[in-house]
Amino acid sequence: MSQTAKDIKPNATYSEIRSEDLEWPKHRSPEYREYRRKWNEYPKKLHVPDFPLCLDIETTNVCNLKCTMCSRTIQIEDGTYVDIGTMSWDMYKKIIDEGSKNNLCSIKLNYLGEPLLDKYIIQRIEHAKKHGVIEVMFNTNASMLTEEMSHKLLEAGLDSIFFSVDGINPETYNKIRIGTDYDTVVNNIINFVRIKNEGNYKHVQTRTSMTVLPGMEKEAEEYVKFWLPITGQVGFGEWVDARGKGTIKISGTKKSGTIHEYDNYNPDFVCSQPFQRMFVMYDGVCTPCCIDVSRGYELGDVKKNTIKEIWKGERFQKLREAQISGRYPEIDICRTCYMPHSQKNTEM
Numbered sequence: 070m071s072q073t074a075k076d077i078k079p080n081a082t083y084s085e086i087r088s089e090d091l092e093w094p095k096h097r098s099p100e101y102r103e104y105r106r107k108w109n110e111y112p113k114k115l116h117v118p119d120f121p122l123c124l125d126i127e128t129t130n131v132c133n134l135k136c137t138m139c140s141r142t143i144q145i146e147d148g149t150y151v152d153i154g155t156m157s158w159d160m161y162k163k164i165i166d167e168g169s170k171n172n173l174c175s176i177k178l179n180y181l182g183e184p185l186l187d188k189y190i191i192q193r194i195e196h197a198k199k200h201g202v203i204e205v206m207f208n209t210n211a212s213m214l215t216e217e218m219s220h221k222l223l224e225a226g227l228d229s230i231f232f233s234v235d236g237i238n239p240e241t242y243n244k245i246r247i248g249t250d251y252d253t254v255v256n257n258i259i260n261f262v263r264i265k266n267e268g269n270y271k272h273v274q275t276r277t278s279m280t281v282l283p284g285m286e287k288e289a290e291e292y293v294k295f296w297l298p299i300t301g302q303v304g305f306g307e308w309v310d311a312r313g314k315g316t317i318k319i320s321g322t323k324k325s326g327t328i329h330e331y332d333n334y335n336p337d338f339v340c341s342q343p344f345q346r347m348f349v350m351y352d353g354v355c356t357p358c359c360i361d362v363s364r365g366y367e368l369g370d371v372k373k374n375t376i377k378e379i380w381k382g383e384r385f386q387k388l389r390e391a392q393i394s395g396r397y398p399e400i401d402i403c404r405t406c407y408m409p410h411s412q413k414n415t416e417m
């Protein structure tokens with residue numbers, strides 16, 4: 070595939086602010102830096118590696134919260150959510166075994182669900198690290214991040230942890246993140262950072278992030294002021310309304326015959342994710358990206374095929390070809406995605 074002058078943003082799913090004196094990057098290996106180089110370069114070159122650089126593995130889609138903005142909560146309320154379960158150890162082992170033979174660089178151990186509710190979470194981290202995965206990470210609501218759990222995660226080899234804290238004041242947070250409370254979560258995160266700093270874990274990356282719901286933009290400045298000195302990185306994610314009614318809804322209305330007549334069509338857009346990563350749901354179903362909460366574009370199933378077969382398979386190639394040739398609106402999930410219109414691009 071050849072190089073083109075396209076609109077390609079390697080990290081368009083969020084924006085991020087970093088402290089100037091971040092310690093963890095100085096303690097990462099040359100292999101990590103090489104992986105990040107590939108992460109940024111492959112989408113720009115439209116290069117499809119033989120194996121995904123990163124697998125987003127939904128170890129469990131069980132959750133203890135009912136956050137009002139979460140696609141999971143919305144689908145459960147709509148009655149459209151899939152069954153709830155946890156990935157079997159055998160399936161996980163099969164994925165990591167194949168990954169380790171194919172230089173899998175990174176895994177993110179969550180999709181829709183709370184990774185700290187996964188009874189195998191510590192073993193999963195240990196197993197992946199033992200099998201050469203360079204970066205093991207996940208997002209967490211931090212409500213169950215006790216001191217004991219913090220020690221176990223760090224000892225198991227967790228490389229990066231991203232805390233989801235929506236809002237800078239208890240009123241906002243407690244209205245959104247139903248099932249826990251602001252003070253518990255803030256204390257848990259502060260304790261985790263303390264334990265990390267007291268131990269030999271200088272390479273561990275922490276970030277606090279907020280999904281920005283309408284009206285929450287005004288909290289951003291105070292949020293950064295509070296969290297940046299604690300976690301060193303602060304992220305802001307665009308809210309995707311699973312009901313399709315949100316502020317960033319892209320209608321994709323087709324006015325007449327050609328794709329150029331879709332609303333908001335960006336002819337230069339190419340999504341970076343199909344050149345970097347693939348998502349594996351708890352039951353083995355694979356999907357192309359973080360947006361596809363309804364499994365609208367299933368790529369395959371690890372119970373029937375290898376990761377490599379699915380990654381290089383006809384379905385994924387069809388989506389990539391549509392992206393590369395500017396025909397992304399022909400793929401339903403891409404047509405309704407906010408990414409072609411996002412201004413975000415940060416280096417992770």
Ligand SMILES: C[S@@+](CC[C@H](N)C(=O)[O-])C[C@H]1O[C@@H](n2cnc3c(N)ncnc32)[C@H](O)[C@@H]1O
Binds near residue numbers: 307
């Ligand atoms: C789905 S959660 C799963 C991991 C964990 N339970 C947590 O809350 O971090 C991962 C991230 O997705 C974000 N998220 C959930 N629903 C979203 C939506 N509809 N639009 C944008 N981000 C969303 C959450 O705020 C969280 O930061």
Ligand code: SF4
Binds near residue numbers: 132133135140210
């Ligand atoms: S904790 Fe995470 S997965 Fe659970 S409802 Fe909230 S955002 Fe969704």
